Amino acid sequence: MIQMNEDNNNKKLNYFIVDSTAIIHHFVLENELQNNDILLIPELLVDELKSSVSKAVLTVLEAEDKIIHIDPSSKSIEKITGIAKETGDFTALSEIDLQVLALSLDFPGSVIYSDDNAVQNVCKKLDIKFETFQFKIKHQREYFWKCTVCKSKFTRKFENCPDCGSPIKRYFKKK
Ligand SMILES: [Zn+2]
Numbered sequence: 109m110i111q112m113n114e115d116n117n118n119k120k121l122n123y124f125i126v127d128s129t130a131i132i133h134h135f136v137l138e139n140e141l142q143n144n145d146i147l148l149i150p151e152l153l154v155d156e157l158k159s160s161v162s163k164a165v166l167t168v169l170e171a172e173d174k175i176i177h178i179d180p181s182s183k184s185i186e187k188i189t190g191i192a193k194e195t196g197d198f199t200a201l202s203e204i205d206l207q208v209l210a211l212s213l214d215f216p217g218s219v220i221y222s223d224d225n226a227v228q229n230v231c232k233k234l235d236i237k238f239e240t241f242q243f244k245i246k247h248q249r250e251y252f253w254k255c256t257v258c259k260s261k262f263t264r265k266f267e268n269c270p271d272c273g274s275p276i277k278r279y280f281k282k283k
Contacts, residue, residue, distance in 0.1 A: 123148050123218035127208040129156055131221050134241045136165050141174050148215065150207035151179045180210030187213060188230065195233050200226035212236045253278050 125148045126132045132149070141147065147169065149157075154177050157163050169175045188209040192198035201209075205227050212218050212231075220231055220238040231238040253262040257274035269276050 120144060121146050123215040125150075125208050125211050125215070125218055125220045127153070127204055127220070127222040127224060127227060129153070131223065131241055132157070132166070135221055136169070141169065145174065147175045148211055148218065149175060149177050150204055150211060151177055152204045152207055156204075178211065178214075180207050180214050184210035184213040191233055192226070192230050195229055197226035197229045200224075201230075209234075209236070251278055251280060 122142075122145045124135065124145065126135055127150075132147075132153075135147070149166075157166060166175060185206060188206055189198065192201055192206075192209075201224075205222075205224060208220055208222065209227060209230055212220050213234075213236075218237070220227065220236060221241060222228065222231075222238060223240050228238055228240065230236075253265055253276045254260070255262075255269035255272060255274050255276050258269060258272045260269060260271045262270075262276065265278070266276055268274060
């Protein structure tokens with residue numbers, strides 16, 4: 109993976125910050141990380157991951173230098189705490205949420221992936237870019253399956269087409 113490190117030195121890095129194991133799971137499934145994409149995982153979340161199935165996937169990404177486990181600076185934690193108290197979101201934020209938001213200040217231009225409303229509110233207040241997976245799953249990434257031969261459509265996966273026995277393929281339903 110030395111090649112990849114050399115690439116990283118020449119390109120602008122894109123940082124993505126994730127706030128829960130579920131989100132990490134979706135993120136890894138839905139996004140193909142490019143050479144210059146880095147996934148930032150708050151230290152607190154690392155503990156949670158020890159018992160998670162995401163761990164196997166993460167181990168691979170880690171070996172490819174696509175993951176950074178990191179603690180945000182205390183300066184950023186302070187700033188986020190102040191803003192969240194202003195917006196009234198502070199009591200709804202977990203410690204991991206605070207770390208995620210603070211990390212986005214430490215890595216300007218990063219994108220937060222979170223389905224948490226309080227996190228999203230603080231992002232809006234600070235003009236931090238964020239994405240939610242609930243939205244994606246519901247509206248953009250619904251799947252259906254279609255037979256490659258007779259073109260029958262199915263809402264779930266089959267080994268082979270129940271109508272003609274040919275292979276079936278998965279598609280995304282476009283909004
Ligand atoms: Zn068929």
